[in-house]
Amino acid sequence: MTKADIRFDALHTDLWIDGGWRPGAGSARFDVLNPATEEVLASVASAEIADADAALDAAEAAMKDWAARTPRARSEVLRRAWELMTARLPDFARLITLENGKAGTDAMGEATYAAEFFRWFAEEAVRADGMITHAPASGARIMVQHKPAGIAVLVTPWNYPAAMGTRKIAPALAAGCAVIIKPASETPLTMLALMPLLEEAGVPAGLVNVLPSRQTGKLVDHMLHDPRVRVVSFTGSTGVGRKLLHSAADQVLKPAMELGGNAPLIVFEDADLDEAVAGTMLAKMRNLGEACTAANRIYVHKDVAEAYTARLTAAMAALKVGDGTDPSVDVGPLVNADTRDKVAAFVADAVARGATVECGGEAIAGKGFYYPPTVLSNVPADAECVADEIFGPVAAIQTFTDQQDVIARANDTEYGLVAYVFSGDFKRALQVCERLDYGMVGLNRGLVSDPAAPFGGTKQSGLGREGGHEGMLEFMETQYISASW
Incomplete structure (x- = not known):
């Protein structure tokens, strides 16, 4: 199968930054292969440091308005994303098969699962519940609320090209955050194909940015040392997760790590x-x-x-x-x-x-x-x-x-x-x-x-949870206000 076999109107192969396609700051590109034939499906732009900085600038600007929107307004955008993706499941499934290799039934299952994260977190967006209670000793009021943590860097693996992205994007947007996603080099096409759909759903320009790259370590490390980034969410091997945790420690970032298993x-x-x-x-x-x-x-x-x-x-x-x-x-x-x-x-x-x-x-x-x-x-x-x-x-x-x-x-x-x-x-x-x-x-x-369950492990399998109510809280900070009245 070749590029002509893909049913999308266009096969997107550039970077998605600030709501538009860019070839990248340099001229570097890399090939994506069809595992079934070993033929080249596409040549994709490889992001560099300048592209990461542009994405961070766009995310910072977009998040100011997005975080200020009501939970219901964010919810409606996510709900629309679920509707649009559900209407195009066969197209996403086919693209997943072409770049990942999995059989059609399996790919359709992933596409359906991936879309469901938008629906689940559309419902969770309005449920960032806080509380007001009485301090037992002082008599002051304890007021607790959850606020968007900040820009999130998302790093996803090749085994679920759609679902590992939506499982992070949806809760981050529900929480009020902007994101920069670095998809696996083996399978970047599905995540790039999702971007026009999110734009159609009403996601503002700059809120979600996609940076395929062959310079993963250098690129991600640079972003994790930018003070505007406050969350890093990674799915992949425990070995790589440990390296990201070391980088995250320098800025004391909030980590969400879904790592290896046995x-x-x-x-x-x-x-x-x-x-x-x-x-x-x-x-x-x-x-x-x-x-x-x-x-x-x-x-x-x-x-x-x-x-x-x-x-x-x-x-x-x-x-x-x-x-x-x-x-x-x-x-x-x-x-x-x-x-x-x-x-x-x-x-x-x-x-x-x-x-x-x-x-x-x-x-x-x-x-x-x-x-x-x-x-x-x-x-x-x-x-x-x-x-x-x-x-x-x-x-x-x-x-x-x-x-x-x-x-x-x-x-x-x-x-x-x-x-x-x-x-x-x-x-x-x-x-x-x-x-x-x-x-x-x-x-x-x-x-x-x-999507409705808290996904995650113990020991060397990671930190935090994805999905469920906990998945959105990974992208939020808890704020406590002490008051008397």
């Missing part, structure tokens, strides 16, 4: 196996496993391991691999060669240590960054894929017999984003959930992401 999925002997397999398919294969929420370590009780593995293998082997623009395809390519090669290395390591390949297990030859759905059984605890995110379509199965042991194994990681539990005993399942050191748990469900 999700355990536990199947107890009393689980409904059909439900458990269906949930595993969601938790493992949504977005081809290229998600921080993907089930990475699958622990199955020894009594049901053989039956579970057989059913999961059949479900994985039945998936059709190919170009995601084909509606009959279930599994598209991985985003790039490095990701595919890393997945292949994880499988090779596990097999070398004694794991059994139940299906898949070999990279697909030819053009495109394809790797087949793969099931590994008898995965040893020292396999590299147990300690690190696979970020691909590989289900790595281990067994257990003791509840306390599997909880300890599930918690034995520096990450704490999400875990999954399948059991027919609701009381036991809730007890296990409470002992899992994770910010989110899917109980008899393989999907936890929801």
Whole structure:
């Protein structure tokens, strides 16, 4: 597929600053590839320091009016953005498939999910509730309100080109903030395509700016040292998150960090196996496993391991691999060669240590960054894929017999984003959930992401929450006024 296959009126490839397209201060550009064909989709402008300064100037000017608007006025703009994006979901889904590689159904799911953040935060914009109470000792009134924090720098990954952007833009706008978003270099086209829609919805010029760039570290570090920036929101690896936190410390910025994961999925002997397999398919294969929420370590009780593995293998082997623009395809390519090669290395390591390949297990030859759905059984605890995110379509199965042991194994990681539990005993399942050191748990469900829920983790998986009511508060500061009357 090429640029001509995209159904938007125009494929935007320049920077979006102050409500208009700019080629960038320099002449640098970079190519965006179609992972299914390895063909060039577009050449995109690469932002430089001067472009970041222009975006900061525009954001500063636009935020003064936006922050002063009533919550209802901001709400109506966000509601309109949801309506416009919902009307164009097939176009966004197709563009997501072309630059990210995910299958059409998966891409449509992301586009729908992405749009829903505008609707949710349109509703939350009018609910930045404060309070008035009596100070018990002094008798003074304690008045608490929430105010826009300031300009926010948003840095998003390639695995969800639309949703990771809207999950940050929508709450920031609801809170009254201006934003500068730096999308991943692999997938900048979807976020650029969103900008004319936001303009049509009534977002003022300069309030949202998009800076694709191959100089990510230099560009973002420069913005985080500008005193006008007060929030940094990042989704990506824990390693990069640590670097951003170091930069944010110099200006004592408010950080929102959604970082890496190593999700355990536990199947107890009393689980409904059909439900458990269906949930595993969601938790493992949504977005081809290229998600921080993907089930990475699958622990199955020894009594049901053989039956579970057989059913999961059949479900994985039945998936059709190919170009995601084909509606009959279930599994598209991985985003790039490095990701595919890393997945292949994880499988090779596990097999070398004694794991059994139940299906898949070999990279697909030819053009495109394809790797087949793969099931590994008898995965040893020292396999590299147990300690690190696979970020691909590989289900790595281990067994257990003791509840306390599997909880300890599930918690034995520096990450704490999400875990999954399948059991027919609701009381036991809730007890296990409470002992899992994770910010989110899917109980008899393989999907936890929801705009109305607080998304985020513990330990090295991040700081703060996205979505829910908490998502807007990440872009607000609490102000307390003491008064007597």
